[in-house]
Amino acid sequence: MAARQAHNRGVMPTVALFVPCYVDQLYPQxxxxxxxxxxxxxxxxxxxxxxxCCGQPMANAGQAADAAPLARAFLDTFAGxxxxxxxxxxxxxMVRHQYPGLAPDHPALQQVRASTYELCxxxxxxxxxxxxxxxxxxxxxxxxxxxxxxxxxLASGSERQVPPxxxxxxLLSTLxxxxxxxxxxxxxCCGFGGTFAATEEAVSCLMGKDRLDDHAxxxxxxxxxxxxxCLMHLDGLARRERRPVRILHxxxxxxxxxx
Amino acid sequence: xxxxxxxxxxxxRNAPAGPPHPALDGxxxxxPDLLAxxxxxxxxxxxxxxxxxxxxxxxxxxxxxxxxxxARRVVSLVAGVGGATxxxxxxxxxxxxxxxxxxxxxxxxxxxxxGACWIEGxxxxxxxxxxxxEHVAVVxxxxxxVPDLHAAYAALxxxxxxxxxxxxxxxxxxxxxxxxxxxxxxxxxxxxxxLIG
Amino acid sequence: xxxxxxxxxxxGAGAPPPVHHPGGRQAGPYPGHPAAxxxxxADVARAHWHDESLWFVRVKRDRAAAQLPAxxxxxxxxxxxxxxxxxxLAGYLEEFERNAxxxxxxxxxxxxxxxxxxxxxxxxxxxxVTRVVKSKSMLTEECGLNPYLEARGVEVVxxxxxxxxxxxxxxxxSHIVLPAIHIKxxxxxxxxxxxxxxxxxxxxxxxxxxxxxxxxREKFLAAxxxxxxxxxxxxxxxxxxxxxxxxxxDMGTALPxxxxxCMGLEKLVPRAEDLGVFLRLLARSATGQPVTxxxxxxxxxxxxxxxxxxxxxxxxxxxxxxxxxxxxLSCIRCGACxxxxxxxxxxxxxxxxxxxxxxxxxxxxPAQGPGAHATLPxxxxxxxxxxxxxxxxIDLHHQLLAWRRELVAGGHAPAGKTLAxxxxxxxxxxxWRFAAAGRLARAALRLLPRGLVARLSGAWGRQRELPAPPAxxxxxxxxxxxxxx
Numbered sequence: 046m047a048a049r050q051a052h053n054r055g056v057m058p059t060v061a062l063f064v065p066c067y068v069d070q071l072y073p074q075x076x077x078x079x080x081x082x083x084x085x086x087x088x089x090x091x092x093x094x095x096x097x098c099c100g101q102p103m104a105n106a107g108q109a110a111d112a113a114p115l116a117r118a119f120l121d122t123f124a125g126x127x128x129x130x131x132x133x134x135x136x137x138x139m140v141r142h143q144y145p146g147l148a149p150d151h152p153a154l155q156q157v158r159a160s161t162y163e164l165c166x167x168x169x170x171x172x173x174x175x176x177x178x179x180x181x182x183x184x185x186x187x188x189x190x191x192x193x194x195x196x197x198x199l200a201s202g203s204e205r206q207v208p209p210x211x212x213x214x215x216l217l218s219t220l221x222x223x224x225x226x227x228x229x230x231x232x233x234c235c236g237f238g239g240t241f242a243a244t245e246e247a248v249s250c251l252m253g254k255d256r257l258d259d260h261a262x263x264x265x266x267x268x269x270x271x272x273x274x275c276l277m278h279l280d281g282l283a284r285r286e287r288r289p290v291r292i293l294h295x296x297x298x299x300x301x302x303x304x
Numbered sequence: 305x306x307x308x309x310x311x312x313x314x315x316x317r318n319a320p321a322g323p324p325h326p327a328l329d330g331x332x333x334x335x336p337d338l339l340a341x342x343x344x345x346x347x348x349x350x351x352x353x354x355x356x357x358x359x360x361x362x363x364x365x366x367x368x369x370x371x372x373x374x375a376r377r378v379v380s381l382v383a384g385v386g387g388a389t390x391x392x393x394x395x396x397x398x399x400x401x402x403x404x405x406x407x408x409x410x411x412x413x414x415x416x417x418x419g420a421c422w423i424e425g426x427x428x429x430x431x432x433x434x435x436x437x438e439h440v441a442v443v444x445x446x447x448x449x450v451p452d453l454h455a456a457y458a459a460l461x462x463x464x465x466x467x468x469x470x471x472x473x474x475x476x477x478x479x480x481x482x483x484x485x486x487x488x489x490x491x492x493x494x495x496x497x498x499l500i501g
Numbered sequence: 502x503x504x505x506x507x508x509x510x511x512x513g514a515g516a517p518p519p520v521h522h523p524g525g526r527q528a529g530p531y532p533g534h535p536a537a538x539x540x541x542x543a544d545v546a547r548a549h550w551h552d553e554s555l556w557f558v559r560v561k562r563d564r565a566a567a568q569l570p571a572x573x574x575x576x577x578x579x580x581x582x583x584x585x586x587x588x589x590l591a592g593y594l595e596e597f598e599r600n601a602x603x604x605x606x607x608x609x610x611x612x613x614x615x616x617x618x619x620x621x622x623x624x625x626x627x628x629x630v631t632r633v634v635k636s637k638s639m640l641t642e643e644c645g646l647n648p649y650l651e652a653r654g655v656e657v658v659x660x661x662x663x664x665x666x667x668x669x670x671x672x673x674x675s676h677i678v679l680p681a682i683h684i685k686x687x688x689x690x691x692x693x694x695x696x697x698x699x700x701x702x703x704x705x706x707x708x709x710x711x712x713x714x715x716x717x718r719e720k721f722l723a724a725x726x727x728x729x730x731x732x733x734x735x736x737x738x739x740x741x742x743x744x745x746x747x748x749x750x751d752m753g754t755a756l757p758x759x760x761x762x763c764m765g766l767e768k769l770v771p772r773a774e775d776l777g778v779f780l781r782l783l784a785r786s787a788t789g790q791p792v793t794x795x796x797x798x799x800x801x802x803x804x805x806x807x808x809x810x811x812x813x814x815x816x817x818x819x820x821x822x823x824x825x826x827x828x829x830l831s832c833i834r835c836g837a838c839x840x841x842x843x844x845x846x847x848x849x850x851x852x853x854x855x856x857x858x859x860x861x862x863x864x865x866x867p868a869q870g871p872g873a874h875a876t877l878p879x880x881x882x883x884x885x886x887x888x889x890x891x892x893x894x895i896d897l898h899h900q901l902l903a904w905r906r907e908l909v910a911g912g913h914a915p916a917g918k919t920l921a922x923x924x925x926x927x928x929x930x931x932x933w934r935f936a937a938a939g940r941l942a943r944a945a946l947r948l949l950p951r952g953l954v955a956r957l958s959g960a961w962g963r964q965r966e967l968p969a970p971p972a973x974x975x976x977x978x979x980x981x982x983x984x985x986x
Contacts, residue, residue, distance in 0.1 A: 064975050064976075066929065066935065068975065069939070069974050069975045069976055070939040070942070070943060070970075070974050070975075071943075071968045071970060071971065072968065072971075073971050073973060073974055073975035073978050074971075076975035076979075077975065077978070092975075092976070092979045092983070094932060094976060094979075094980070095932050096932070097929040097930070097931070097932050097935040098929040098935070100926070100929070102922060102925065103922050103923075103925070103926050104902075105883060105902065105905070106879075106905060106909070106914070106918065106919070106922050107878075107902070107904075107905025107906045107907075107908055107909035107910075107914060108909050108919060108922050108923065108926070109906050109909075109910075111922060111923050111926040112926070114926070114930055115926060115929055115930065118930065191882065191883070191884035191885055191886075192883075192885075194885075195884070195885035195886070195888070195889060196885065202889060203563060204563070204841070204886060204889035204890045205573060205889055206566050206567055206569070206570075206572035206573055207573060230556070232886075233843055233886075234843045234882050234884035234886070236843065236882060237882065238881070238882025238883060238884070239882075239883075240879075240918065240922075241879065241881070241882050242960075242961065243959065243960040243961055244535055244879060244915075244918070244960070245534070245535050245538060245844070245879070245880060246535075246539075246960040246961075246963065246964070247535070247538055247539035247542045247543075248538050248539075248542055248844050248847050248848050248880075249882075250963075250964040250965065251542050251545065251548060251847050252843050252844075252847065252882075253965075255549075255552070255847075277968055278965065280966070280968070281961070281964075281965030281966045281967065281968070282964060282965050284966040285964060285965055285966050307610040307611060307612045307616060308610040310612060311610055311612060311766070311812075311814045311818055312591045312594065312595065314814070314818035314819070314821075315590045315591040315594070315766070315818050315821060316591045317822075318818055318819070318821040318822035319587075319588055319589070319590065319591065319821065320587065320588055320821065320824065320827060321588060322584045322585045322586075322587060322588020322589065323581050323584055323585050323588075324585060325581075325582065325585045325771055325772070326577075326578055326581040326582060326585070328578060328774060328775075328777070328778060330571060330574045331571040331574050331575055331578065331777075331778070331781075332571075333569070333571075345791060348791070349790065349791065349792075349794070398755055398756050399722060399756055402718075402722055415792075417781075417791060418781075418791035418792040419791065419792075420792050420796070426804075427803075427804055428803045428804050428805065428806070431751065431754070431755040431803065432752075432755035432756060434751060434755075434795075435748045435751040435752050435755060435795070436752065436755065436756075452777070452781070453776070453777035453780050453781055453792075454774070454777040454778075456777065457773055457774045457776055457777045458774065460773070462735070462738045462740060462773035462798065462800075463600075463737060463738045463773065465798075465800060466800065466801075467604075467799075467800050467801045467802070467803060467804075468797065468798060468799055468800055468801075468803070469797075469798045469800065470751070470795055470796060470797040470798060471780075471792060471795075471796040472794065472795060473790075473791070473792050473793070473794050473795075473796075474794050475794070476746070476747055476748040476794060476795075477746050477747070477794055478662045478663075478710060478746060478747045479679075479746075479788070480661070480662040480663035480666065480679065480680070480681055480710075481662070481666075481681070481686050481689055481706035481709055481710060482554065482685065482686045482706060483554050483557055483558065483679075483682075484686070484706035484707075486706055486707050486710040488710075488711075488714065489662060489710060489713075489714060489746070489747035489748065489749070490660070490714060490717060490718070490721070490747045490748045490749045490752045491747065491748025491751065491752065491794070491795070492748075
């Protein structure tokens with residue numbers, strides 16, 4: 046097995062890439078972009094092949110007993126790495142906030158929780174990135190996915206009265222050529238919500254279309270965000286209606302326009 | 305009594321651990337100009353604040369307003385202001401105040417942050433006076449304006465107060481039809497605050 | 502006195518058969534949130550209108566909150582005061598009873614809705630009262646007081662404008678602060694034309710409000726008793742505080758000799774000074790106002806009058822035992838969670854089938870009976886906006902998640918969905934099974950005709966495309982390019 050930690054101080058950390066199950070199967074380009082972005086910022090990145098799913102679909106449906114074995118397997122897989130990084134806010138929120146209830150006695154629980162990060166959070170907070178090299182010449186709307194927003198606090202949010210900050214926007218704004226456009230409702234939910242997307246299809250789809258409309262009014266040519274699940278829902282709606290908008294994960298945008 | 309004892313027993317049985325009562329610190333409002341802030345707050349809640357030097361000036365200011373020009377039945381609880389035509393002390397049944405045009409009330413205290421005036425009274429008709437007339441005017445001393453509700457409650461000493469008291473902030477209003485703000489739902493259609501000094 | 506059964510009360514004994522109004526409550530049994538929401542969203546223009554109306558209130562709330570530098574500190578204090586009060590509720594209720602009684606009020610204790618309704622009716626009937634005006638009280642809605650009294654020959658007039666509108670329509674409030682938010686002004690115009698004789702076709706809110714003012718002024722003057730809810734009861738003072746913008750609680754209590762105030766046990770705060778915290782938060786959270794127009798403190802009966810305080814348990818003491826759901830007892834009924842909820846805004850209050858709808862209602866509803874309300878904790882994306890606007894910092898979306906666990910454990914979740922996720926979990930439990938299943942699914946997505954895939958994907962595919970499946974998963978690509986580590 047490859048080393049899970051950097052051996053010397055001063056050496057860049059070893060990052061275990063945590064690829065959400067549906068990203069692995071449906072959006073490999075997002076995982077590739079995440080990998081390349083981390084390597085570009087000096088990380089040594091490995092992909093532990095034993096990983097499958099963090100258990101979030103089951104946990105959020107209330108099926109704790111079905112989620113718990115997946116949580117324990119995840120902790121086994123990712124124990125001991127310097128850092129674990131995922132291109133997903135909601136999967137990281139799952140590890141950080143729900144694992145204590147699902148695998149309370151696992152020896153690696155606290156270590157893995159403390160070292161697992163969402164990609165932009167990792168770049169911004171751990172690597173201290175304030176400028177991303179790259180060019181992305183388009184009008185881009187940022188969809189602030191809820192779990193990144195309110196569970197990980199990637200941004201201050203529209204509800205709370207705290208000093209404003211927005212880690213993802215900070216990173217995006219430094220790309221050459223990018224124009225960030227803001228929808229009128231800056232952090233409203235897209236309506237994906239896991240199984241909600243199917244069980245509450247009517248409300249889910251109306252919410253998604255409303256987000257697409259809001260971004261369209263703002264002039265977005267591209268909508269990006271930290272969670273591919275929300276983006277899959279928005280992309281599915283947009284493609285069905287043949288809307289002229291591209292949906293890309295933030296890792297793809299931060300990597301800059303492909304040559 | 306059975307219900308009372310059962311409920312209290314269940315509450316004691318089921319009581320969770322809880323924190324101590326917190327110290328209410330770090331919340332005080334501060335304004336560079338308390339009276340300007342108060343006047344602005346009164347305006348923001350749909351009222352009018354007139355700053356006058358004394359009661360005589362308050363009386364003159366009130367009489368100059370359209371709400372006074374058309375007022376036939378007027379109660380005043382502030383001597384010398386408003387020209388009372390109805391003696392509130394003689395009214396036993398508040399229903400007799402149904403067609404009141406204007407009442408002039410005294411506020412012991414006012415709150416700069418939200419434009420609220422504390423009006424209180426020990427007796428029956430007075431509560432109706434705050435809500436039943438077409439228009440209401442409130443006389444308050446500038447010295448009685450406090451920054452926020454915390455200061456207001458500290459000054460009020462509620463346990464020592466009489467039967468009712470209310471913070472009145474602007475005229476009666478509703479937005480229950482399509483969120484359209486309409487002034488004058490059930491209570492006074494206008495609220496004028498006469499700030500003395 | 503013979504009380505009818507609860508079932509008769511719940512069915513609204515003596516009430517006329519329901520008429521269906523546009524956007525109103527549907528006749529028939531409650532179909533669960535997804536079906537009720539689908540009906541509401543079927544009229545997309547109306548759903549958008551409802552959404553915009555409530556978002557407007559949310560924006561006003563944001564502006565009002567932003568004016569207070571201490572906003573987040575106030576929320577912390579409100580949370581702590583409520584947690585403290587709930588942990589010591591029995592003692593504070595006794596203190597409240599002592600102080601209120603010393604001031605001349607009479608305190609009554611009601612175990613449940615039936616107790617509450619009986620107590621109120623006995624107070625009225627003993628005094629020969631047949632005409633009552635009532636200001637807003639979600640508690641009396643919860644207890645079904647209106648149909649109970651109406652069945653016994655007491656006229657109850659809801660005096661809040663929005664409540665009067667829904668009362669005319671034979672509906673409950675669709676929102677706890679904005680009872681008629683689901684009704685358009687043209688519909689109110691037609692309703693008032695029928696009920697109050699306003700001009701046909703008139704829909705100007707100012708004109709309609711003026712007509713209601715005249716109508717309700719007559720009711721206020723004729724009433725023999727006023728019933729109010731309670732926003733806050735204060736232990737150290739024996740005071741109850743009632744907040745309105747219209748002045749209807751003041752009109753309803755200042756005129757008749759009898760005032761009955763009905764409150765849930767959880768309305769208690771320990772000290773008068775606590776009111777400063779809650780009154781700064783309440784109206785700002787509810788409507789974006791700095792404070793309600795009338796914040797009235799009742800400190801005892803009027804001379805020659807009576808003040809009766811009815812303290813109602815109705816499941817609250819039992820909820821106090823339940824972690825984490827007891828935190829829902831901190832709710833001050835501002836409605837901010839409804840205004841911010843993207844689901845509530847698009848599905849309407851009636852889609853919840855409860856007295857209190859929205860996020861807080863989806864926590865309180867299952868506590869009253871999990872089976873009937875099993876869809877509510879799932880009627881949320883868990884976006885968490887509700888928790889961030891809540892002035893008493895109830896972790897609403899985490900409570901909804903906790904309810905999901907309880908409902909699944911209790912067998913109240915749909916068996917098909919539970920089984921599907923169980924099978925998925927079994928696949929995920931092995932990297933090999935996961936990779937194989939993924940390969941199979943991607944192949945199927947690529948090879949099957951698009952129309953068939955859309956049909957097979959069920960609720961997903963009716964309005965959404967599935968992702969275009971890649972030939973290779975990331976794990977396969979990684980193994981190919983990096984080799985097995």
